[in-house]
Amino acid sequence: MTTMGVMLERADGYVRRVVFDSMATFGRSIQLAVAVAVFGAIDVLRGRFPYRDFLSQTWFIITVTAVPTVLVSVPFGVIVSAQVGSLTQQVGATSVSGAAGGLGIIQQGAPMVSALLLGGAAGAAVASDLGARVLREEVDALRAMGIDPIRRLVVPRIAAMVVVAPLICFLTIIMGLSTGFGIAVVVQDVAPGSYVSSFAAFTSFADIGIAVAKSILFALVVAVVACQRGMETKHGAIAVANSVNAAVVIGVVAAFALNLAITQLTTMFFPQRIL
Numbered sequence: 619m620t621t622m623g624v625m626l627e628r629a630d631g632y633v634r635r636v637v638f639d640s641m642a643t644f645g646r647s648i649q650l651a652v653a654v655a656v657f658g659a660i661d662v663l664r665g666r667f668p669y670r671d672f673l674s675q676t677w678f679i680i681t682v683t684a685v686p687t688v689l690v691s692v693p694f695g696v697i698v699s700a701q702v703g704s705l706t707q708q709v710g711a712t713s714v715s716g717a718a719g720g721l722g723i724i725q726q727g728a729p730m731v732s733a734l735l736l737g738g739a740a741g742a743a744v745a746s747d748l749g750a751r752v753l754r755e756e757v758d759a760l761r762a763m764g765i766d767p768i769r770r771l772v773v774p775r776i777a778a779m780v781v782v783a784p785l786i787c788f789l790t791i792i793m794g795l796s797t798g799f800g801i802a803v804v805v806q807d808v809a810p811g812s813y814v815s816s817f818a819a820f821t822s823f824a825d826i827g828i829a830v831a832k833s834i835l836f837a838l839v840v841a842v843v844a845c846q847r848g849m850e851t852k853h854g855a856i857a858v859a860n861s862v863n864a865a866v867v868i869g870v871v872a873a874f875a876l877n878l879a880i881t882q883l884t885t886m887f888f889p890q891r892i893l
Contacts, residue, residue: 696797719817724821733839737844
């Protein structure tokens, strides 16, 4: 066999392996999500839900995401307000700058900031914690004692991330809108009343509800990926680092892809409203 033939054969084998491994990982993630939903519902109905671990994880996620949310939301609001304000001034439509900037922050910015922070901060911490437990053989010890590690470790962490997601979304909206309003009024000389009235005319509570729903969905995706990568950590010196890296990258990319799909479907079937 020629050198080119060997290279093509190796490339074909690599592509097949990557595709099959990706499909297998996706299947395991779906299986984990279903198991978490079933175990969580059963434990809540039977009064055995680990509320102490859930509250502990919720507080931990809040502590690692609150300050980054503020630090990300402020420049994000500045960028959106500056770009929208520049465009509206060029076309002579400064009266709608509040609506354009506000809808951009609520419909797209806040859910994606939630996904980024949950994936980059909380997801990394969860994957690192679970990976370290795997290396210390704590997960095997739980199985030896007849305790399902998914029910004991994964369920409270995913539930905590899902609960914290709306809080991050609301904080992003508040900080982004406040910063955008300040930039529009102070820097771009937009009348405060005009900014607020245009925002109120084009924005409804449904927009905020949809943004919260999207943030919860993104949090679920990021949390499942982080827990799945953490629980599948292999033994080795850099195993935890690899799990954390994979959890962050895959979780954030999956959230962006899901947001793209939701936006495209909404634009296709409901062109009057872009989510």
